[in-house]
Amino acid sequence: MAQLNITFAGICTHLDGIVSGVPMRTVLPNALSVRFGELWIADLANQSPRRAEYYLMPHVPYISDSPIWGVPPRPCRLPRVLDGRYLKIVNATGERLHFAMKDGYSLTDYVFDFALDDDVVLGGRAACYFDIFHGCAWTEGTGSEPRITRVRMETDGTPRLAIATLPGSAPSACGDYYEIEIQSNELFVTNLDYDTATEYRNFDFLFNYLVAEGGLPTMLKKPTPGMPRDPSQLTMKYLGEKLKALGEYIKTDGGKVQGYLDSGGRIGGRIKHEEESRLPRPSSGVDLSMAERIGASVQAPVALDESCSDSHVP
Amino acid sequence: MKTSGNYVLTPQGRVHKSRVHQVVSNGGPTSGPPPGDSVVRAVSPNGWKASATFAADVPLGKMSVKFTVPERPDVDGAIIFLFAGAENAQMKMILQPVLQWGDNGLTGLPDNDCWTIACWYVSPNGQWYVSNPVPVFPGDTVTGTVEVVGCSKEDGEWMCEWMIEASSTPSNVSTALVSTALRNGDILPNGDKVPLMLPWLMLFLVGAALEAYPQDPCCKGLTPEQYPAGGSTTFNHIELTDLAGEGFVADWNARCALDDSGCDCKNTVEISRDKSTITLNY
Numbered sequence: 001m002a003q004l005n006i007t008f009a010g011i012c013t014h015l016d017g018i019v020s021g022v023p024m025r026t027v028l029p030n031a032l033s034v035r036f037g038e039l040w041i042a043d044l045a046n047q048s049p050r051r052a053e054y055y056l057m058p059h060v061p062y063i064s065d066s067p068i069w070g071v072p073p074r075p076c077r078l079p080r081v082l083d084g085r086y087l088k089i090v091n092a093t094g095e096r097l098h099f100a101m102k103d104g105y106s107l108t109d110y111v112f113d114f115a116l117d118d119d120v121v122l123g124g125r126a127a128c129y130f131d132i133f134h135g136c137a138w139t140e141g142t143g144s145e146p147r148i149t150r151v152r153m154e155t156d157g158t159p160r161l162a163i164a165t166l167p168g169s170a171p172s173a174c175g176d177y178y179e180i181e182i183q184s185n186e187l188f189v190t191n192l193d194y195d196t197a198t199e200y201r202n203f204d205f206l207f208n209y210l211v212a213e214g215g216l217p218t219m220l221k222k223p224t225p226g227m228p229r230d231p232s233q234l235t236m237k238y239l240g241e242k243l244k245a246l247g248e249y250i251k252t253d254g255g256k257v258q259g260y261l262d263s264g265g266r267i268g269g270r271i272k273h274e275e276e277s278r279l280p281r282p283s284s285g286v287d288l289s290m291a292e293r294i295g296a297s298v299q300a301p302v303a304l305d306e307s308c309s310d311s312h313v314p
Numbered sequence: 315m316k317t318s319g320n321y322v323l324t325p326q327g328r329v330h331k332s333r334v335h336q337v338v339s340n341g342g343p344t345s346g347p348p349p350g351d352s353v354v355r356a357v358s359p360n361g362w363k364a365s366a367t368f369a370a371d372v373p374l375g376k377m378s379v380k381f382t383v384p385e386r387p388d389v390d391g392a393i394i395f396l397f398a399g400a401e402n403a404q405m406k407m408i409l410q411p412v413l414q415w416g417d418n419g420l421t422g423l424p425d426n427d428c429w430t431i432a433c434w435y436v437s438p439n440g441q442w443y444v445s446n447p448v449p450v451f452p453g454d455t456v457t458g459t460v461e462v463v464g465c466s467k468e469d470g471e472w473m474c475e476w477m478i479e480a481s482s483t484p485s486n487v488s489t490a491l492v493s494t495a496l497r498n499g500d501i502l503p504n505g506d507k508v509p510l511m512l513p514w515l516m517l518f519l520v521g522a523a524l525e526a527y528p529q530d531p532c533c534k535g536l537t538p539e540q541y542p543a544g545g546s547t548t549f550n551h552i553e554l555t556d557l558a559g560e561g562f563v564a565d566w567n568a569r570c571a572l573d574d575s576g577c578d579c580k581n582t583v584e585i586s587r588d589k590s591t592i593t594l595n596y
Contacts, residue, residue, distance in 0.1 A: 241567050245369035245403055248517050252373070255403030255515045257465060257472040260373055260557065269559020271375060271474075272464030 002185060004089060004159035006132075006151040010191035011059050011207040013107065014137070014149055014312040015121060016099055023097035024137060024151075026189070027121050028061040028082060028128040029210030034246065036239055039206075041220045041227075042112075052227075054203035055239050057246070059191040061127040063087070065184045076174035078161075078182075081192075082128035084169020090162045090179060092134040094154040104139040104147045104312045107208060110224050115213040116313060124166040126211075130189060139312075146225075147309040159185060191308075202227050208311040226307025323418040323527055324442050325395040325410060325434055334442040336421055337500045337508065361395075364581035365523035366549075366592040368564035372556035373515035374400050376461040379522070380551040383413060383429050383454045383482070384542035390427055392540035393418050395525040396547055396594075397434075400460045400516035406438040409516065411458030411480035414447065415542065422446050431456060433478035433496035435510060443508050445478075445494045453485035460516070462557065463498075468511065474557070476510045515557070521566050522549035522592040524581065541596045548593040563589050 008014070012028045019025045036055035064079035074080070108114045119125045135153025159182040165172055172178075193204075205224040209216050253259030267273040322334050379398040387394070392415065399410030414430050417423050423430060430447035437443065450456065458480050465474040481493035498510035524547070526536055554562050568583035584593040 237567060241367070241369045244371065245518060248369070248371065248515075249403035252403070252515055252517075255517055256513050257373075257474050257515060258513065260515055261472055265373070266558045267465045267474075268557075269375060269555060271462050271557070271559065272466075274464070274466035 001093075002155045002158055004092070004135075004153050004155050004182060004185055004187065006130075006153075006187045006189065008149040008151075008189045008310050010189075010308050010310060011204065012061075012189065012191075012310045013121075013208055013211045014104070014310065015116070016102070016312060016314065018116070018313060019122065019131075022131045022133070024099070024132045025121070026128075026130040026132070026149075027126050027211050028130070028189070028191075029120060029207065030125070030127045031056070031059040031061075031191070031207045031210060032127075034058060034243060035216065037216065037218075039216075039218050039220060041223055052203075054206065055242065056203060056207055057193060057242065059193045059204070059207055062190055062192050063128075064188045064190075065180075065182050065186060067186070067188060076178060076180075078180060078187075080163075084124070084126075084166040085128050085172075086162075086164040086166050087128060087130040088162045088164075089132070089134075089153065089155060090160050091156040092132075092153045092159075093156050094134050097132050097135050097137060097151070097153070099137045101138040102312065103142055104149060105205070105208075105225050105309055107212065107311050107313050110220050110222060111209075111212075111217045112219065112221055114313075116211055117213045117215075120211050124168055126166070128189075129166065141309070144225075144306060146306050149310050149312075158183060159187075161187065193308075202307055204307040205309060205311070211313070224307070225309050322420065322442075323393050324436070324444075325397060325408075325412050325414075325525055331419070333440055334420075334444065335502050335504075335506070335508075336444050337446060337496065337502060361525040361527050362569075363524045363526050363596065364568075364570040364583050364594045366521040366566035366568055366583055366585055366594075367523075368519045368521065368566050370517050370519055370554075370556075370562070370564065372558070372560075372562060373517055374460070374462075374519060374554065375557040375559060376459070376553070376555040377519065378457065378459045378461075378551070378553040379549050380455055380457050381413075381522070381547055381549045383450050383452050383456060384547050385452045385544045386427070386429070386542065387415065387540050388543050389537065389539040390416075391528060392416055392536050393527045394542060395523075397520070397523055397525070398458050398460070398549060398552075399520040399523070401518040401520070402438070402512075402514035403517040405518050407512075407514070408434070408436045408520075409460045409476055409478050409510075410434045410436075410520070411456075411460065411478055413450070413456055413480075420444065420447055424449055431480040431482055431492075432494055433480055435476075435478060435496055435508065437509065438514075443496060443502075445480075445496045445500075448480075448482070448492045448494045450482040450492065451484065451486075454482045455485070457481050457483070465557075471513055473511045473513045476512055476516075478510075519554070519564055521552055521564060522547075522583075522594055524594045524596055526596075538596075546593050546595045548591060550591045552590050552592070565589060566592060 015025045038053045042049045061082035137151045141147040161180045165176045249255045394415035397410045397412040401408045432447040433445040435443040462474045475498045479495040500508040566585045570581045582595045
């Protein structure tokens with residue numbers, strides 16, 4: 001008998017008893033696109049409804065068996081990027097999962113009408129489903145603190161994580177189904193994102209609404225977690241700067257000197273440049289999915305702040 | 315000591331001393347258990363009060379900026395960083411020549427609060443490298459430089475070697491120019507070397523930034539008197555060269571932080587029409 005601890009931190013939604021036969025399904029939505037737009041916030045401390053402009057940068061779902069971040073994803077092992085995968089602990093035992101303490105952020109609290117999108121939460125149009133059948137779940141964090149969700153379960157021997165390909169997702173070189181033994185007895189499920197002291201992260205919680213019918217909301221009852229009460233307006237110029245940064249990052253294969261040279265860049269001026277003596281070799285990254293290529297460049301897990309909290313329904 | 319326990323206030327926020335590696339002859343990294351990497355990171359530094367940044371279309375080869383050391387704050391109690399710098403596309407690392415006010419716990423700082431210059435490299439794997447701080451004085455002209463000195467292929471991958479330098483030309487002609495630098499291969503007290511041979515391009519530029527914290531971590535914010543007297547610092551003579559050796563101009567974007575209460579920004583940023591001068595008002 002062994003014990004497995006799972007930590008969920010970042011953009012994901014826990015469905016408690018909603019999916020038939022599954023006590024808790026955690027949905028990590030596909031948040032690989034850059035999104036920007038505007039929304040209205042109805043309740044701002046007796047003020048009139050206020051418009052807020054926002055942008056959201058790609059978040060890459062990620063699972064690891066170690067709390068050390070920065071380890072590159074490994075083929076058919078952990079850590080790995082989750083790009084259309086179904087996860088399950090196959091040798092979990094004990095009592096059926098129950099939520100012992102649920103003080104997280106409910107998606108129903110911030111919008112007037114909420115309904116789950118069946119295609120996203122049932123039909124496989126997501127980055128990952130993690131179905132949990134046994135153990136105990138609870139949220140950590142109260143008040144205005146960020147939230148994370150933890151799950152503890154017993155397993156029959158070393159925990160074994162099954163990874164299957166969701167219907168319609170890219171095939172895996174490891175096969176459509178394989179299992180990994182979790183020797184550390186710990187799993188961390190989070191997102192990789194851009195980290196900068198100047199990044200405007202106040203709206204990241206909106207990504208949780210990718211599980212909702214209609215997607216990101218255009219009207220909020222009240223500010224979502226982490227959103228300032230008076231959100232400063234995003235300028236299109238600043239958004240352009242962010243997009244350029246993303247574009248250059250992609251063009252140079254993760255913002256690397258090697259990628260710059262491969263894309264035709266040159267090194268000159270007063271800089272010492274030791275010429276390449278060997279023949280160019282083809283890029284090794286072409287077989288990777290977009291999520292893997294972005295995620296492989298060791299971006300950081302999301303910060304532990306309110307806006308990057310996970311969510312639940314109901 | 316104005317630091318909080320085993321943590322040092324750096325230009326990238328509060329950091330455990332075991333992660334800060336100082337290139338000095340009379341001390342080194344403070345030993346102690348590492349804080350433990352966590353998949354859930356600490357909250358990012360929120361100390362950037364005002365800045366001008368630019369996502370470059372071309373990778374940086376060299377950046378040079380000048381500014382004048384401001385008057386000391388009327389009231390002590392703040393740690394102030396004024397700097398320019400360069401980050402990789404993921405913004406997971408920064409190279410920065412920094413002017414600092416206040417004691418953040420680094421070895422080699424003068425006993426009394428004063429201005430010092432030092433060079434910082436924050437690595438993507440969570441290590442902070444800093445050169446020996448050197449005192450400078452109000453009115454001195456600081457030149458901050460971030461520069462590629464060479465590129466070569468190592469272990470099958472192209473990398474560029476970076477150098478960070480801060481120098482100060484005194485306003486008093488009888489005083490000598492002082493400088494401090496962080497170079498690839500600089501020896502740390504534990505025998506390790508500063509790893510500034512990097513595979514990443516510097517694609518996110520910081521033309522000017524003001525970062526400020528209260529020395530007392532329990533204190534919520536800074537009073538206007540705790541900022542440098544004079545109310546502003548102008549970064550000028552901004553020179554940029556790309557990795558191909560061509561000069562380019564950055565179209566700086568002004569950013570200023572919300573204060574703790576979520577009120578509107580109290581600091582402002584002015585950028586000259588030709589983009590060669592950035593003034594941070596505080």
